[in-house]
Amino acid sequence: MTCFENKKRCCFILILTIILLISFCSIGFSSTFKTGFPAPTFNLKTIEGDYFNLKDQLEKQKLLILYFYSQDNDDSLTGVKKLVEYFEDHIIQEKYEVFLINTQEKLQEKDIELMKGYLSDNKIPFPIILDNQKKVSGLYNIDTLPTAIFLDNNLVVKRVYPGLISKQQTLMFQYVSYLLASEKKEIPKKEKKEVVEEPDVCTCIKKPSF
Numbered sequence: 001m002t003c004f005e006n007k008k009r010c011c012f013i014l015i016l017t018i019i020l021l022i023s024f025c026s027i028g029f030s031s032t033f034k035t036g037f038p039a040p041t042f043n044l045k046t047i048e049g050d051y052f053n054l055k056d057q058l059e060k061q062k063l064l065i066l067y068f069y070s071q072d073n074d075d076s077l078t079g080v081k082k083l084v085e086y087f088e089d090h091i092i093q094e095k096y097e098v099f100l101i102n103t104q105e106k107l108q109e110k111d112i113e114l115m116k117g118y119l120s121d122n123k124i125p126f127p128i129i130l131d132n133q134k135k136v137s138g139l140y141n142i143d144t145l146p147t148a149i150f151l152d153n154n155l156v157v158k159r160v161y162p163g164l165i166s167k168q169q170t171l172m173f174q175y176v177s178y179l180l181a182s183e184k185k186e187i188p189k190k191e192k193k194e195v196v197e198e199p200d201v202c203t204c205i206k207k208p209s210f
Helices: 003-030 074-089 109-121 135-139 166-180
Strands: 043-045 051-053 063-069 097-102 128-130 147-152 157-162
Touching: 043 128, 063 074, 063 166, 074 097, 074 166, 147 166, 157 166
Parallel strands: 063 097, 097 128
Antiparallel strands: 043 051, 063 147, 147 157
């Protein structure tokens, strides 16, 4: 076997090894996020300038909802409004927390101010976490917006609902209702005042009889 053939063989083995390592790493990476397993933890900046660390939520809440969305995605904004409407219309007997994870890239200060205005105008009570480099989106394999991910109090992934599809939304809210034992709020009925009919007063004056 010539020296050239040896080099060729070594190069082939090296390339094959690299391919196997890349495959192994990709499998290991994709396995970091699976239903029934602990969610990948992260630490990101919020819209208010603070930092949110998922580990801090461990055993604090009954249910966590991580809602991946983008401000420039119409389905995302519709989904956020539906979440707000749901929690306004239902009685939640257990604790819950919703975190909106914004995946919009190249955010500037004016974009953040517009986002704050949108929150205020639409009375959205959920905090916003900024994932403008899509590091967390990559960890959670997000390829559809919006995507809702449910975690229990041990930060284990319970459910994943990608996309704004009516069927998916219905299933998502059914799951919330079941897990939180939520009930539809009853609109208080206006009590009807009973009208008391006053007896007729006779205005006739009888003439005295002589």
